[in-house]
Amino acid sequence: MKKIDLVYTRLRTEERMILEALRKRDCAVELHQDSDLVLSLDAERWPGGSVVLMRSMSLTRSRYLAAILEVKGARVVNSARAITTCGDKILTNLALAARGVPMPWSFAGFEEEACVAEIERRGYPVVTKPAVGSWGRMVARIDGRSAAEGLMQMRFETGSASEHVALVQQYIDKPGYDLRVYVMGRAVGGIRRRSEHWVTNTARGAVPEAYEVPASHAKLAERAAAAVGADIAAVDLLETRDGEVLVNEINHCVEFARSIEFTRVPLPELIADYAIGVLP
Template sequence: MKVNLVYTRLRTEERMIADALRARGVTVETHSDAGMVLPLDRERWGDGAPVLMRSMSFTRSRYLASILEVKGSRVLNSAHAIATCGDKALTTLALAAKDVPMPWSFLGFEEQAVVDEVDRRGYPSVTKPVLGSWGRMVARMDSKSAAEGLMSMRFEMGGAQDHVALVQQYIDKPGYDLRVYVMGKAVGGIRRRSEHWITNTARGAMPERYDVPPSHAKLAELAAQAVGGDILAVDLLETRDGQVMVNEINHCVEFARSIEVTQIPLPELMADYVLGVLR
């Protein structure tokens, strides 16, 4: 059995996943996404073995998965799942189509129209780019003047893709958010605690072990089904009165900052899931 692992950098995560696969007798061939040049046709790539897509680039992973699927490869995650999870607006629509609980949100394409809608819905609200990760360019709007300033910058800078405003309900969290790892089913999770309202570990949040209750597991699994993914991290928001909703879904699961704290054997679980696909 063989798996092709596509990567941007061989980080701790990729090395651990490859080691777990090899320990199970799987041959792992690694491919740097920077060096992949693929013809746009149906000719099979290599020996047609399944592909584990670990590219850190949304653009590269989406195109590579799309090309490889046309060539007959089974790609985990699929091009559809990558395209959906990598775009927060498309993620939200996929969740809405399945009635998955989530914060209210809207999309706008003109500065004043967006400010007017934020003002109508009330403060605080959150704005974030439709493309992006690690909590970058996420901002809270506490007043109309803040909304006007942030929307002015959004619509005056960047290209056409940047001139899309995604606004989301601000959830008053109890100092943490929740991440559930889903591989067909929920296999574990972490709590990310921070004094800041942004609770990404990339922004300094501290990971804690989190025993996922059945209701949270069911919600995360429903969200994963909505986007059609194989191996995902589903981010949940919990209100101070205990309501839980889906915030975002990550298609390239990162765990290096948390695995020692949580003791969840994610590389082994990923390897087992890939083996199930191979069989």
């Protein structure tokens, strides 16, 4: 019988739907809550199945667990490399840049005055966001020098030393929405997220809409997923008012509970099919 190991933090709507889809395909599923896993740091073979579907909500846990399980012989979806790269927006941008994938310009800085000076040189508005974070948290638009000085001071005088890095990105004047393309080796569908606010995360109140992904958007999303080494990814695209399309971010643990009823993209079934498809 086919067997998949599913690692999770808690069984949310997404994980329950994926679990049901796997079982409908006569696939045995062994569940592992990430908080319960204690794994030796050696090459002793993982006693579970050959494929692990990583659904941990924690970036720290998921990247370490994936790395350990890979050394122990498991095929992890997504890989430790993909999780680490997608989970850090600076590393994501570098991976995209290395492959020539179009994206908004951005820079990283490590000192308040130097960052403010670079923002002044490039011009306002710009966006600043944490290198590690999700759901649109701590993302801010900077419209002038006073805001730049205040936000950079907060960035460098709060948190731990490891968080004292500023990621600043070009502000894209979107036409009231952004786009998300789901990739599982290939683009399988997408959503449009519409909002009157410039931040268009559904976690921040954006309304999901059905979106027929054109071939050009699909190809761009596939290039982006390949650049970060992701098997399964949600690729966020920004469309300018002039029609240019840029890659903004890439999500390694695809969430869909807020949008699946609107988009009608059968993501649980597609994820299940992909995971089963990589079984040896």
